[in-house]
Every structure is written in structure tokens, then in C-alpha cells.
Amino acid sequence: MNEHHQFEEEIALYGLGVLDGADKAELEGHLSACSACRDKLAASRGTLALLAFAAPAVKPSPIVRERILEAFKARGGGPIGSAPPAPERRGLRMAAWAPVWAAVGLLLVAAATWLAVDNRRLSRRLSDLELAHSQLAAASRELEAVNARARAALEVLTAPQTVQVDLSPAAVHPEPHGKVFYNPGKGLLFYATHLRSLAPGQTYELWLIPAQGAPVDAGIFNTDSIGNGQVILPPLPSGLTAKVFAVTIEPQGGVPAPTGPKVLIGSVS
Amino acid sequence: MAPTPGQRPDRRDSDEGLIRRIVDGDESALGILYDRYGGLVYSVAKHVLGDSGAAEEVLQDIFHQLWRRSANFDSARGSLSSWLLVMARNRSIDRARRRTPQLEDQDAASLHGPSLDIESEAAQNEMAARVRAALQALPEAQRVAMELAYFEGLTQSEIAKRTGDPLGTVKTRLRSALASLRTVFRI
Numbered sequence: 090m091n092e093h094h095q096f097e098e099e100i101a102l103y104g105l106g107v108l109d110g111a112d113k114a115e116l117e118g119h120l121s122a123c124s125a126c127r128d129k130l131a132a133s134r135g136t137l138a139l140l141a142f143a144a145p146a147v148k149p150s151p152i153v154r155e156r157i158l159e160a161f162k163a164r165g166g167g168p169i170g171s172a173p174p175a176p177e178r179r180g181l182r183m184a185a186w187a188p189v190w191a192a193v194g195l196l197l198v199a200a201a202t203w204l205a206v207d208n209r210r211l212s213r214r215l216s217d218l219e220l221a222h223s224q225l226a227a228a229s230r231e232l233e234a235v236n237a238r239a240r241a242a243l244e245v246l247t248a249p250q251t252v253q254v255d256l257s258p259a260a261v262h263p264e265p266h267g268k269v270f271y272n273p274g275k276g277l278l279f280y281a282t283h284l285r286s287l288a289p290g291q292t293y294e295l296w297l298i299p300a301q302g303a304p305v306d307a308g309i310f311n312t313d314s315i316g317n318g319q320v321i322l323p324p325l326p327s328g329l330t331a332k333v334f335a336v337t338i339e340p341q342g343g344v345p346a347p348t349g350p351k352v353l354i355g356s357v358s
Numbered sequence: 359m360a361p362t363p364g365q366r367p368d369r370r371d372s373d374e375g376l377i378r379r380i381v382d383g384d385e386s387a388l389g390i391l392y393d394r395y396g397g398l399v400y401s402v403a404k405h406v407l408g409d410s411g412a413a414e415e416v417l418q419d420i421f422h423q424l425w426r427r428s429a430n431f432d433s434a435r436g437s438l439s440s441w442l443l444v445m446a447r448n449r450s451i452d453r454a455r456r457r458t459p460q461l462e463d464q465d466a467a468s469l470h471g472p473s474l475d476i477e478s479e480a481a482q483n484e485m486a487a488r489v490r491a492a493l494q495a496l497p498e499a500q501r502v503a504m505e506l507a508y509f510e511g512l513t514q515s516e517i518a519k520r521t522g523d524p525l526g527t528v529k530t531r532l533r534s535a536l537a538s539l540r541t542v543f544r545i
Contacts, residue, residue: 098533098536098537101536101540102514102532102533102536105504105507105508105532105536106507106511106513107507107512107513107514107517107532108513108514109513109514109515109516110515112514131436134444135436135437135440135444136543137508138440138443138444138447139443139485139489139543140489140493140504140508140539141398141402141443141446141447141508142398142482142485142486142488142489142490143486143489143490143493143505143508143509144401144402144404144405144406144509145401145405146397146398146401146486147397147400147401147404147410148397148400149396149397149400149410149413149414149417150410150414152414153396153400153414153417153418154389154392154393154396156418157388157392157418157421157422158385158388158389158392160422161385161388161425162385223419224415227415227418227419231411268484268487278491278495280487280490280491282483282487317487319487319490319491319494321491321494321495322495
């Protein structure tokens, strides 16, 4: 039972960070009073994190790994407590001057209030400075690393023992691989990796080979620069029972029945 | 060594096992986690920021955070991979928009999304293919709106301004896109 069903859509939008203006204020008002919806928000954010996978895969420089592990070693490893050290407390020597202490007490309360406000401001400022400092330090390390690499590169080029070798394309390429998600009532998703790029006038064609009857065209596709290709929800006769899926190389535009070489094949288990 | 009562018998090299080893100061555990997720975090940062130097700084910063906060990590409240992805996205957007960190602490602290089974490279490749396929299946305008929201951190009004579409249209597109993705990923 859930009386907050009407907020579900807004919660996903809020989790994505797109709500603003009155929409945002209204939902934040509700969230502040509803722990069930706060839980939904956290779950929604966790799932939305998956969208990060849409970013094209690239690799960082190996130097970053070294820097991270060096920093870990330099700090002696292990975590750093998040709580700041407790402030030192000083005892005040009490005297018999009660009215003076009362006045001092009032002043201290006022000062403490002001300090609490100022402390928050200073904490924010400190975070900003820490960030700026870490960015400067990182820039400096980067420069040192670039210089060191330039020197190292020069040494390789000029050292007498250095050999020169010309490299040709290797015979071994990453193996092509494909994956089909097929549901006779709902449709088909297909993706492939490490396929070679085709000559002009050629295309890849996906085939659904049913338990009985001729192969059915399940769409043509081309690959991107790194050999990835995909077919999303191609038009297919409904309710076909698939036995095998295969990919062939065909003339541009595709053909009604497979003619070219098979590059991928897989049986329904 | 048998696990103590009440403790899950995790593999030593599972994310959770590695975090415990980092708490104990084990450098090799940090190296394994970096090899497992460093590329993913960097890919997100590079996509958001465009600049490899800036993306590497974000990557370095996030792994510093990881070991600094390792003792506070609670696997019952969210998977490490979700935390890293959220941090990668938020830190990069904050940096791209020249903001001081705004969102990640509370986001990460309150994160308890699905436990992502993406510890192997093959599983990460498969997840990437599934997410890309799901986004490719969206109509172009919806996909653009989602990408502006997720990778540039724009709000609905900012997206409307960027694309020149009415705000109501943008809202509808985002709702429709999330509804489609919800059926795939149960958002």
C-alpha cells in the first residue's frame, strides 16, 4: 500500500537532478516529511547511476594509478577519521564574583552563537581552499611528471643500446562477440563487439533461424570505429520460436536470404 | 579463516573484502579496486569534462576519497560501484560548472541502489552494451534530453533553454524517457 505513488515520477526526475523552480520546492517539501519517499529517491539515484555506462570507454594514463598508490603509501594507508579532532577544553577558575560571571556567561553565549555561525562559514571556506590546494598540487605533480617523461623519452631516443623495430598489424585481433536478447512476444535486442569494419558496399545482417522454416531477416547494421554494432527492436513476425541466431556479411541494403559468410552464430540453449 | 558470526563470508577479492583490506592499510587492495573501476570512473569524467587532464584529476580525487572514507563505507546501504559512478558523475559536473562539491556527499551517503554485479570486465562490457542499447532505443529528442541531464547536469529549464524547446515539451520528454528506462532498469 503506498499513498505516495503520485510522487514516484517526480522522485526519479529529482534523482536525475532536472527538477527546478516550483516543482523542486514542492517535492523537497514532501521529501523532508516522508522517509518512504526519501528511500525511493536513494534507490532511484542508485539505479540512475547505471546511465554512467553510456559514456564511451577510455583508459586513463598509467601515471594516475601510481600517484594514487603513492599517496596511499605516503599517508600510511588506511582511512582518515571523518570527525575533526575534539576542541581542547579549558577549565575556568571559578571565583566568588557571581554577577561578573553572569555577565561573562551572557557574553559567552552570544560569542558562542556568533562563533557557531562563523565556524560554518569558515568550514565551507576551508573546503574551498582544500579543493583549490589539491588541484594546484595535482597540477604541479602533473608538470613534474610531464618533465620527467620528456627526459625519459629523450634518453630512450639517444641511448646507444636502443633498438628500432617497425611493427606491422598483428595477425591476432580481439575475437568478435555478439549477444542477443530475444523474447518472441516482445522483440529482439542485439549487440556485437570487435567486428571488423566492412568494405564499402557491404553490411552485416542478423538472422533469426526458427525451429522450422527459412532464416528470417532480423535487421542490418554497420559498426562504429571500434567494431561495435547493434540492432534494436527490428520488425519481426510475432511469436517466432528461435533456434539459432547468426550474423552474415551481405551486400549493402541486405538480402532476403543469407548468402555471405557467417561471422557470428549462436544457438538458443 | 572462518568468518565471524554475523559477518558475510565474502571473498577476499570481492569489493567488500577489498574495502576491508584498505581499512587495514593493504595497498594491493586499492590497486585491485583501481584496476576494476578506474577506467569506468575515468570514462565518465572524460565524457563530462572532455579534457583528459581534468578527468584524471577527478579520478585521482575520487580514489583518494575512497580510501579516506573506507572505514565509513557501509555495504548494506549501497554498492561500491554505484557510489563510484555517482561520485564520478557529480564531481565531474561540479568541476565542469566550476562549482565547489555540492551533491556527492549526501547523494553517496543516502545511496542504496541495486547491487550491481559488475566486478568483472566482461560484466562491465555487457552492462555498457545494455545501457547504450536502452538509450539508443529512445527517440532522438528524449535521448538528447537525458544526456544533457545526466552528463551535463542541466535542469529541465536549462535543457529547454539549450535546445530551444518549450519547458513543457522538455518535461514530457524526460518523463517519457525515464518511463522507458524504468521498464528496462526498474528506476
